[in-house]
Amino acid sequence: MHPLLTPNAIYAALYWRADGKYHWAFIVAESPVSGKKLHATNLEDPATWRYASDEFDVSTEWKPLVILAQIGVAPQGTSCVDCLLCTIPMATPVCDSPHPFTCRIWFREAVRVLNGQGMVTCRAINALEKELTMLGDENGNSVALGRPWKLHTDVESVVL
Secondary structure, three states: OOOOOOOOEEEEEEEEOOOOOEEEEEEEEOOOOEEEEEEEEOOOOOOOOEEEEEEEEOOOOOOOEEEEEEEEEOOOOHHHHHHHHOOOOOOOOHHHOOOOOOHHHHHHHHHHHHHHOOOEOEOOHHHHHHHHHHHHHHHHHHHHOOOOOEEEOOOOOEOO
């Protein structure tokens, strides 16, 4: 059985990739077992990034989810978060230069946007990224071996 989600919670989601890196996304819970996955993706065309808002269900998620870590709350629900994140440009912000654009760079900018709206209270984006990567690394090998993802509600880099 999968851990239950908190409705209206905003989760950082890290997905295992074969190259040892992670796909970075957000899950905004709409029920204890479902919600929306909000992320930047280039799966359809590796040369073109686009914003995606996909249905998420803990029992049918097909990608190898490694962790979900609660980082905030969306008091007005998923649609408010979706409206904010869909406007983020698919380009590296100046503060993240010279890194090339990826889902991780988009995630960092999305945290800044959510932080500015009071839905996330992030102490430092670099510390959050490091902490999430560490949590992912701790569970990544287990997921690669077929074990379940982990839910974290005690992320030190954010204030809930």
